[in-house]
Amino acid sequence: MIQISDLFKCFGRKIVHQGISFEVDKGEVLTIIGGSGSGKSVLLKQMVGLIKPDRGEIYIDGKAISHLEEEELQEVQKMIGYVFQEAALFDSLTVAENVSFGLYNLLKFSEHEAKKIVRDKLALVGLSGIEDLKPAQLSGGMKKRVGIARAIALNPKILLYDEPTTGLDPVMSDVINDLILKLKKETQTTAIAVTHDMKSAYKISDRIAMLYEGKILEIGTPQQIQNSKNPILRQFISGSSFGPIPIPGHKNNEHRN
Amino acid sequence: MNTDLNQSNFISLIGRKILRSSEICGEVVILVKRTFYWFFHAPLNRRNVFLQLLEMGARTFPVTSLTLFFTGMVLALQSGYSFIKVFNEPLYVGRLVGASICKELGPVLTSLVFAGRVGAAVAAELGTMKVTEQIDALYTLGTNPIKYLAVPRFLAAMLMLPLLVIYSDFIGILGGFLIAHFRFGIPPNVYFDEIYIMQIREVVHGLIKAVVFGLIIITISCYEGLTTEGGAEGVGQSTTSAVVISMVLVLVGDYFLTALLVAFRIG
Numbered sequence: 277m278i279q280i281s282d283l284f285k286c287f288g289r290k291i292v293h294q295g296i297s298f299e300v301d302k303g304e305v306l307t308i309i310g311g312s313g314s315g316k317s318v319l320l321k322q323m324v325g326l327i328k329p330d331r332g333e334i335y336i337d338g339k340a341i342s343h344l345e346e347e348e349l350q351e352v353q354k355m356i357g358y359v360f361q362e363a364a365l366f367d368s369l370t371v372a373e374n375v376s377f378g379l380y381n382l383l384k385f386s387e388h389e390a391k392k393i394v395r396d397k398l399a400l401v402g403l404s405g406i407e408d409l410k411p412a413q414l415s416g417g418m419k420k421r422v423g424i425a426r427a428i429a430l431n432p433k434i435l436l437y438d439e440p441t442t443g444l445d446p447v448m449s450d451v452i453n454d455l456i457l458k459l460k461k462e463t464q465t466t467a468i469a470v471t472h473d474m475k476s477a478y479k480i481s482d483r484i485a486m487l488y489e490g491k492i493l494e495i496g497t498p499q500q501i502q503n504s505k506n507p508i509l510r511q512f513i514s515g516s517s518f519g520p521i522p523i524p525g526h527k528n529n530e531h532r533n
Numbered sequence: 534m535n536t537d538l539n540q541s542n543f544i545s546l547i548g549r550k551i552l553r554s555s556e557i558c559g560e561v562v563i564l565v566k567r568t569f570y571w572f573f574h575a576p577l578n579r580r581n582v583f584l585q586l587l588e589m590g591a592r593t594f595p596v597t598s599l600t601l602f603f604t605g606m607v608l609a610l611q612s613g614y615s616f617i618k619v620f621n622e623p624l625y626v627g628r629l630v631g632a633s634i635c636k637e638l639g640p641v642l643t644s645l646v647f648a649g650r651v652g653a654a655v656a657a658e659l660g661t662m663k664v665t666e667q668i669d670a671l672y673t674l675g676t677n678p679i680k681y682l683a684v685p686r687f688l689a690a691m692l693m694l695p696l697l698v699i700y701s702d703f704i705g706i707l708g709g710f711l712i713a714h715f716r717f718g719i720p721p722n723v724y725f726d727e728i729y730i731m732q733i734r735e736v737v738h739g740l741i742k743a744v745v746f747g748l749i750i751i752t753i754s755c756y757e758g759l760t761t762e763g764g765a766e767g768v769g770q771s772t773t774s775a776v777v778i779s780m781v782l783v784l785v786g787d788y789f790l791t792a793l794l795v796a797f798r799i800g
Contacts, residue, residue: 321669324672324673325672326669326672326673346677350675353672353673353674353675354675356673358669358670358673360666360669360670361666362665362666364665364666364667364669364670365667365670366662366667366670367661367662367667377674377676378674378675381674381675381676382674382675426674
């Protein structure tokens with residue numbers, strides 16, 4: 277369903293990706309983990325055409341998308357729902373207008389059809405009856421769920437989640453995790469999530485990939501990742517400040533006495 | 534040795550600044566080009582256009598009116614006293630107020646107020662949308678941000694600024710009349726006869742300026758907003774830059790535009 281082939285990306289002198297390759301099968305949930313600033317979100321944005329890779333190719337449903345023109349890219353975007361880190365809801369629009377935005381602009385639905393879809397999708401994320409509220413009136417968790425409702429309104433084949441549980445309390449994080457699993461079960465969508473929340477990664481993933489220094493360090497099932505002997509991966513999943521991962525301004529290689 | 538190094542650093546710094554400035558000029562031109570492309574190649578989002586017309590026109594009107602009302606009063610007061618000193622009578626007050634406001638102060642002062650109010654609002658709104666990924670969200674939902682955000686703002690600015698200038702001209706002339714009549718005792722028919730003898734091209738002179746200033750202000754504001762980086766601090770910087778650069782360009786552009794219009798005998 278998704279194939280990333282030898283992807284390179286630099287911003288000025290900063291190398292973000294240096295030869296990333298992996299595949300995601302239909303209906304699979306792949307979680308990409310990695311430290312802050314490791315390029316996880318940049319990777320997602322390249323998959324939806326927001327950022328162009330310097331080298332390499334991204335195939336969505338067999339179609340190379342890296343150098344498509346805007347109109348061709350729109351056809352690919354119809355297949356993809358993107359859930360942003362801070363939800364990225366349009367402040368000036370109501371919840372209903374946010375959720376129906378893509379229905380009018382990408383799929384040209386009528387008002388009647390769009391209203392029904394908005395109701396259904398909000399019910400699916402457990403937020404019926406908030407259609408007329410503005411984003412400023414919602415809590416963080418509600419915003420995330422409205423963001424998910426907006427992403428699934430187009431019935432996409434692929435869902436991309438950018439840090440779906442960041443900034444939420446543990447209970448609300450689990451609500452979002454359950455929602456991701458529910459969507460996988462009910463809609464059979466392929467999903468890629470980027471996160472550094474390991475609890476979430478273990479719960480929602482079929483496979484987990486660790487992004488480190490611009491490359492995929494290791495990829496495997498949650499079980500394989502938990503049992504990995506790689507010291508970098510072990511330090512990351514255990515959340516320890518001691519280990520081989522360099523931390524600016526912190527002597528992290530000292531042994532505890 | 535050290536001096537050579539400093540010199541080469543200084544030269545490379547200047548070179549980088551020139552390159553960056555050229556890049557920005559190119560990006561601004563591309564923004565304008567894309568905006569006009571989408572204006573002619575996609576249906577207008579009427580709701581957005583209406584909201585922008587309301588924001589830029591109706592809600593800016595009170596502050597521009599107040600500015601020009603007092604400017605007209607000050608002009609009448611200053612010119613009245615100056616002419617009394619020279620001619621012993623307050624002559625040509627209507628002519629001076631009318632010509633100054635319609636050709637120069639109306640478009641320039643209205644544009645400066647417009648840059649402060651509308652330019653700042655546009656840069657802050659688009660900048661906030663940029664740093665909170667709302668611009669990216671527009672792309673993923675099949676909507677080009679230039680088409681959805683920039684086109685309605687360009688259209689509203691280029692329509693509403695000339696209208697505001699026309700309103701402001703009237704208000705300024707009215708302010709001048711109050712002083713001319715009640716302070717210097719100039720009869721209404723004398724004051725307004727001096728206004729009526731103004732040629733239509735003198736008013737057109739001011740309106741052409743308003744359209745160009747509208748384009749300058751909205752281009753700079755949209756560009757600053759859409760290229761914002763770095764969270765709340767970045768939004769603040771973009772907003773400040775949008776206002777400062779717009780005001781400077783309006784004032785500098787005013788001279789060159791006046792020279793051009795005079796050369797073409799417009800006004």
